[in-house]
Amino acid sequence: MTEPQSTLWIRRFQPRPTAPVRLVCLPHAGGSATFFAGLPAMLSPEVEVLAVQYPGRQDRRGEPFVESLDQLTRGVVDELLPLTDRPLALFGHSLGAMLAFEVARSLMAVGHAPAALFVSGRRAPSRQRPEYDHALDDDGLLREIRTLSGTDNRVFADEEILRMVLPAIRADFRIVENYRYAPGPPLDCPLTVFTGVDDPKVSADEAEAWRGHTTDSFDLVTLTGGHFFLTAHQERLAEVITKGLTPFLARR
Template sequence: MTEPRSTLWIRRFQPRPTARVRLVCLPHAGGSATFFAGLPALLDREVEVLAVQYPGRQDRRGEPFVESLDHLARAVADELLPWADRPLALFGHSLGAVLGFEVARSLTAAGHVPAALFVSGRRAPSRQRREYAHALDDDGLLREIRTLSGTDDRVLADEELLRMVLPAVRADYRIVENYRYTPGPPLDCPLTVFTGADDPKVSADEAEAWREHTTDAFDLVTLSGGHFFLTAHQERLAEVITKGLAPFLARR
């Protein structure tokens, strides 16, 4: 079988053509595929990482931003179908978490139930809040970014870099803040939730509510830190993901 061709959407920082399972990584608001560049080195050799690059950033900066999360989920799911010749797991942080959930729904509808869904830094889709960060002026949006500590201080101090980053952040906030969950059947795959003990965006109850969205195994992992707690817990993250994918990694 011919191996799928990487596209503008899909990045493979450490290709593993014979891997038994693929882990699709979905960035946070304003983030890019390179956020996951170091993850493959921490995972089992039988896991290949596919990082998704959204339109409107880095080498896709000249493309228009996606107008809705539903549209983005359908586009990502379509891009992943050629890679579904082996099990696909999904991992997303913040915006990427709810996107991963909707991509999992789309893949399931297409006959490809995910091997697992791992989500981080986001409340359950069924627990919605009204948020308007995307409507703030630039100074207000910068305060929001600094509060979450998800952007390198060197970027925040560089006016030229800020002009490049803020439009993507605002566009991503717009689609996730305008997202509305449509009730439907729960997923049929294992679901693992990572949350930061001090994350202002996700309460303990909102993280636990993800349990409602699967009929399979559920695990909630609480780690120290705020919204971007995962940057300090990369090894623990990789350990939990590898354990969750263990049924697909054993040699037969």
């Protein structure tokens, strides 16, 4: 069978056509697939990374932004269903964490439960609080973004570029802030949650609340840093993900 190549939605920065498991990576608000370009080199060569590219950014900048998490979920699920010939794991940060959770629920509902779910930088779906950042003016939105990046400016180092992507960030914030969790059956896959001790968007209790969203194993990994703590802990992230996927690597 011919191995699928990159599509509008999916990027393969290091294709591994014989890998026994695929890891689907979902970016944060305003983020793009290239955020995960370096991850494949840190993981086991038996894991193929598929990075999702949302509409309205980079080579998809001519497309309209997605207006809801439901719409984004449907788009991703449609892309992933043909790839369920082997185990699929999901990893998402912030907006990507919410999306990964909803994609996991949709896949489970049609008999393709993910091999594992890894989320970071987001409180449990059942723990909601009011947010209105998408309604801020550009300067206010920039201040909020700087607050999220904390003392680590690697994610948002260039203000000129940052202003260029503000429309995508605002659109994604709107998706996040309009999301409403619909109660349903818990997942039946292992769930690992990463959280930063100084993340203003996620308290320790809100991170722990993810435990109630799966009937399988649960692990909470707490690391130093704010909302983008993963930029300083990429090796640890890769280590935990590889360990979580080990049972599927051993099936060859």
